[in-house]
Amino acid sequence: MKKFLPIILFVFSLSLTAQINTDRVLLMGRNALYYEDYVLAIQRFNMVIGVKPWLGEPYFYRALAKYYLEDYQGAEIDCSHAVERNPYALNHYVLRALCRINQDRYALAEEDYRKAISINPLERNSWHNIVLCQIELKQYEKADSSLDVMLRHWPHDAEQYTMKAQVSLLRTDTVQAEKWVDRALGKNEYDGKAWSMKAMFQGLREEYKEAESSLDKAIMQMPRMANLYVNRALTRYHQDNLRGAMSDYDACLDIEPRNYLAHYNRGLLRASVGDDNLAIEDFNFVLELEPDNTIALYNRALLLDNIGDYNGAIRDISAVIKDYPEFWEGYRRRASIRRKVGDTYGAERDEFKLLQARLDAAAGKKQPVRTRKKSEKRIEDYAALVEEDTHEEENEYVSEYRGKVQNRQAELRPQPIYSLAYYKKESETNPYIAYCSELEKLNAAHALPQQLYLTDREAPLTEKQTEKRQASVVDLTQKIEEKPDDRDLLLQRALDYYHLRDFENAVYDMTALLQTRGADVLALVLRAQCRFAQLEVSRTTASASDLRLGYLMVVQDYNKASDLVPDVPFLHYNVGCVEVQLADYVAAQKSFSRAIALDPHFPSAYYGRGVAYILGGQIEEGLSDLSQAGELGLYTAYNLIKKYSKEKDKAK
Numbered sequence: 001m002k003k004f005l006p007i008i009l010f011v012f013s014l015s016l017t018a019q020i021n022t023d024r025v026l027l028m029g030r031n032a033l034y035y036e037d038y039v040l041a042i043q044r045f046n047m048v049i050g051v052k053p054w055l056g057e058p059y060f061y062r063a064l065a066k067y068y069l070e071d072y073q074g075a076e077i078d079c080s081h082a083v084e085r086n087p088y089a090l091n092h093y094v095l096r097a098l099c100r101i102n103q104d105r106y107a108l109a110e111e112d113y114r115k116a117i118s119i120n121p122l123e124r125n126s127w128h129n130i131v132l133c134q135i136e137l138k139q140y141e142k143a144d145s146s147l148d149v150m151l152r153h154w155p156h157d158a159e160q161y162t163m164k165a166q167v168s169l170l171r172t173d174t175v176q177a178e179k180w181v182d183r184a185l186g187k188n189e190y191d192g193k194a195w196s197m198k199a200m201f202q203g204l205r206e207e208y209k210e211a212e213s214s215l216d217k218a219i220m221q222m223p224r225m226a227n228l229y230v231n232r233a234l235t236r237y238h239q240d241n242l243r244g245a246m247s248d249y250d251a252c253l254d255i256e257p258r259n260y261l262a263h264y265n266r267g268l269l270r271a272s273v274g275d276d277n278l279a280i281e282d283f284n285f286v287l288e289l290e291p292d293n294t295i296a297l298y299n300r301a302l303l304l305d306n307i308g309d310y311n312g313a314i315r316d317i318s319a320v321i322k323d324y325p326e327f328w329e330g331y332r333r334r335a336s337i338r339r340k341v342g343d344t345y346g347a348e349r350d351e352f353k354l355l356q357a358r359l360d361a362a363a364g365k366k367q368p369v370r371t372r373k374k375s376e377k378r379i380e381d382y383a384a385l386v387e388e389d390t391h392e393e394e395n396e397y398v399s400e401y402r403g404k405v406q407n408r409q410a411e412l413r414p415q416p417i418y419s420l421a422y423y424k425k426e427s428e429t430n431p432y433i434a435y436c437s438e439l440e441k442l443n444a445a446h447a448l449p450q451q452l453y454l455t456d457r458e459a460p461l462t463e464k465q466t467e468k469r470q471a472s473v474v475d476l477t478q479k480i481e482e483k484p485d486d487r488d489l490l491l492q493r494a495l496d497y498y499h500l501r502d503f504e505n506a507v508y509d510m511t512a513l514l515q516t517r518g519a520d521v522l523a524l525v526l527r528a529q530c531r532f533a534q535l536e537v538s539r540t541t542a543s544a545s546d547l548r549l550g551y552l553m554v555v556q557d558y559n560k561a562s563d564l565v566p567d568v569p570f571l572h573y574n575v576g577c578v579e580v581q582l583a584d585y586v587a588a589q590k591s592f593s594r595a596i597a598l599d600p601h602f603p604s605a606y607y608g609r610g611v612a613y614i615l616g617g618q619i620e621e622g623l624s625d626l627s628q629a630g631e632l633g634l635y636t637a638y639n640l641i642k643k644y645s646k647e648k649d650k651a652k
Contacts, residue, residue, distance in 0.1 A: 003077060006593040022048045026058060030164065031501035033065055034537045040501060041065040047641070056085030056530055060092055067095065072102040090119045122153060131163055131431060135170065143167050164196055173203065176422065187480055193320065194223030196228060199235070208238040223642060226256035233265065240268055260272040260289055264296060272507065276303045293319045310341045324541070326593035384491035414577045414608035418524065418570040419529040422499060425456035432603055434570040438521040447488045452495070454570065461499060469496045485516045491523065498530055506530040521561045525571075528557035532578065533587040539581075547581075554578050569598040573605050576612065585616035610637070 009085035029044030045062035048055065063078035070253035079096035086092065096113035110133040113126040123443035127150050135141035150160045170179035178201045184194040199214035215232040222228060233248035244304050252259055267282030282302040286293060301316035317334045321327060335350035418434045434454045443451055449472070461469065476493040483489060490513045497506035514520060535542070535550045542550075555578050562571040576591035592609035595602055610625030625642055630637040 013303065019611075020047060020051060022052055022055075022469075023058045026061070028501050029058070029061060031533070031537050033061060033068075035460070035501060035533070036068070037501060038065040038069050039463045040461050043463075044501075054085060056082040056089065056092065059085065060095065061096055063099070067099060068103075072099045075099045076103070088119060090116045090123065094123075097126075097129065100290065101129070101133070104136075106136045109133050110137075119555055124150075124154065127153075128159075128163075131167075135167065136411075138170075140167050140171050144411070155450075156187060158184045158191045158194065161187060161484075162191060162194045162197065165194070169197075174204070177201075190221055192218045192225075195230070196225075199231060201413055203231075203235060203571070206238070208235045211235045212239070212527060218229070222637045224255055226252045226259055226262070230259070230261050230265070233262075242273065244596040245269060258285075258289065259398065260286060263289075267296075267299065271299070271303055276306045279303050280307070292323075294323045304334070305337055310337050313337050314341075391503070412611055414611050415604040415634070416458075417529065417532060417574045417577050418454050418456050419458060420495065420498075420526050421453055421455055421458045422450055422495065423459040423461065424453045425459045432601070436521070436525075436565070436568055436570070442522065448492060448495070466500070469499050472496045473500070484512075487513060487517055487520070487523075490640045491526070494526055494530075498533075501533075503534045504531040505567075507534075519560065519564055521564050524557045524561040524564075528561070528574070531557070535581075551578050551582050555582075567598055569595040569602055569605065572598070572603065573608060576605070576608050580608070580612055580615065583615075588612040589616070601632060603629045603634035603637075606632065607634050607637055614640075614644055 013182050025044050026048050029041045029048070032038070032041035032044060042062055042065050045058040045065070048058040049062070054057075059078045063075040064083065066072075066075035066078060072630065075158045076096055077097040078580065079092055079099060082089065082092040083096065093112040093116040098118070100106070100109040100112065110130055113130045113133070114124050116126040117130075122583055127146065131143050131146045131150070134140075134146060135404070144164070145162050147160055147167065150157075151164075154160060156579060161180050165177045165180035168174075168180055177197070180199045181194050181201070182192050185198065188194070193217035193254045193461040193640045195214045199211040199218065202208075202211035202214060212232055212235040215228055217237065219225070219228050219232065219330040227506040229248040229252035233245040233252070236242075236248065246269050247597070249262045249269070252262040253266075256262070263282045263285045267286065270279035270282065280303045283296050283303065283450040286296040286299065290296065298320045301313045301320070303312075304313040304316065314334060314337055321330045321334070324330065331350040331353050332384075335347040338344075338347035338350065341460045368394045420439070421465060434456075436454055439452060439454055442448065476489055476496065480486065480489050480493065494509035494513075495508065497503070507527055507530045510523045510530070513523045514527070517523075531550060532554045535547060535554070539547065558571050558575045558578070562568065562575075565571070572591050572595040576588045576595065579585075579588035579591055589609055589612045591610060592605045595605040596609070599605070607629035610622040610629060613619070613622030613625060623644060626637040626641050626644075630641065
């Protein structure tokens with residue numbers, strides 16, 4: 001059970017570094033880490049390291065903050081410090097391995113995973129990543145052997161069989177690869193990667209209908225994998241389903257707007273159905289990505305000729321001929337266009353070049369052949385759809401860290417609560433502005449050093465902002481000693497503590513304010529959000545009873561605030577969010593409904609109620625609310641709609 005430390009007022013003064021409570025500062029650093037305040041987190045861990053440099057824990061957490069900031073070299077160094085101080089902590093090796101992978105140092109990463117396995121032989125993620133490191137190092141026999149070990153430990157896990165197939169492919173054994181894929185699907189018929197590989201084998205045999213069916217299943221499991229739509233488009237094209245192929249290229253570009261293959265192939269399809277202007281747009285995009293792509297250039301030239309832009313067509317063909325001086329079809333096309341613009345002399349020169357080539361060929365004279373890169377396409381294939389050069393899988397390293405912090409909202413849970421904060425992120429997807437009259441009065445009175453916002457998208461502090469808040473705490477502490485009951489001073493310091501992720505001191509200040517001055521809307525809201533923030537950090541470590549008690553205290557604060565200002569939608573919304581955490585979905589639905597009744601244009605309230613409905617087993621009602629949230633601009637709702645629409649279909 002996570003124990004909350006006793007409340008100790010903390011003053012941010014460098015001169016008092018030796019006097020700090022390191023356990024408390026470490027906790028504050030972890031709080032900051034959880035809330036993505038990586039700069040602040042590093043500062044906290046620096047303080048602990050300065051006082052107790054023999055501890056491995058602050059080095060590990062500082063490494064984690066640097067890792068999230070993509071400072072992989074710095075994170076690796078800190079992990080090494082952590083390993084020196086505690087060589088028996090599995091996480092130290094795992095994180096260092098990830099840092100090394102991001103620096104393409106696969107052999108050293110494998111060493112770290114081996115050490116992790118020596119601590120825990122059943123550390124599955126480490127085994128998985130060892131295989132991927134061996135693949136990167138082209139050590140395919142070793143990868144096979146490692147996978148055999150994994151199959152002995154986890155014989156029912158389809159992923160190992162899919163990886164065996166991948167390794168077999170890399171060893172050019174397609175027969176064995178397909179056998180492994182079939183075994184993977186025998187273990188798990190919902191393995192999207194396996195269906196994707198199955199489709200590849202079927203496509204190689206020109207079994208396009210079967211390949212399309214396999215890709216349908218792959219897409220059902222991995223709807224955000226852009227390349228799957230490109231591959232299915234090719235199978236549809238080979239079945240003369242141009243409309244379906246076009247739809248797939250559109251779907252791919254919705255997910256990955258800069259996908260080269262999708263733009264190129266869609267351009268060819270648009271050209272084939274006479275949609276020349278839109279086809280030109282696709283080839284323009286391809287040429288923005290690859291200005292020296294002569295094949296795309298020639299295709300654009302043909303389209304420019306079709307729409308009457310003859311000068312543009314001549315320009316593009318001339319560039320192609322410069323790169324491919326033996327491309328005779330280019331001379332023929334350019335001669336034709338030159339005649340259209342009255343350039344008889346230029347046309348005759350091109351035609352003479354063609355005649356000379358035919359005469360040389362008849363006489364058996366060989367034309368010089370330019371050496372090109374092996375990977376380059378032949379210019380003569382300008383009208384052919386592009387297929388991927390390789391079928392190698394993009395390796396995905398498994399980590400307990402990546403996404404643990406940043407992707408909290410991937411869970412089936414409401415959007416963030418609305419909090420009082422000095423700094424906020426601008427949101428294009430949820431432009432809703434929450435309102436609180438008490439906050440407006442406070443800002444109008446200029447009682448705080450800067451404007452205070454009510455936001456569900458807090459921004460992490462920069463280094464400069466962190467220093468500002470730390471200095472403010474020092475200054476305010478001196479002032480509060482003289483005026484211990486000053487409401488504005490206590491509120492300011494509590495806000496500073498909150499931004500510095502010192503939630504307990506913030507709660508302490510707001511409790512003191514409420515005890516001395518009675519009911520205060522902003523104090524109740526601030527105390528509630530601090531308590532909620534504490535609980536979010538400790539959700540996986542605290543006991544169920546402690547969490548329940550804590551969440552009930554948060555609800556109590558919001559309800560007291562709502563009693564003072566009953567017509568404020570965000571208060572009911574916040575209560576609903578907390579009730580979801582309490583698994584009281586009926587109560588949550590009622591709270592979100594009250595928020596919606598007060599403001600029918602509140603997207604997060606519809607989103608929250610939709611989540612509460614789904615968690616309560618009412619999927620259809622949940623989808624309806626999520627749809628409303630999406631309509632109001634909260635587009636993340638559509639991810640849940642896609643997922644739970646399938647769940648609804650399964651239930652039928």
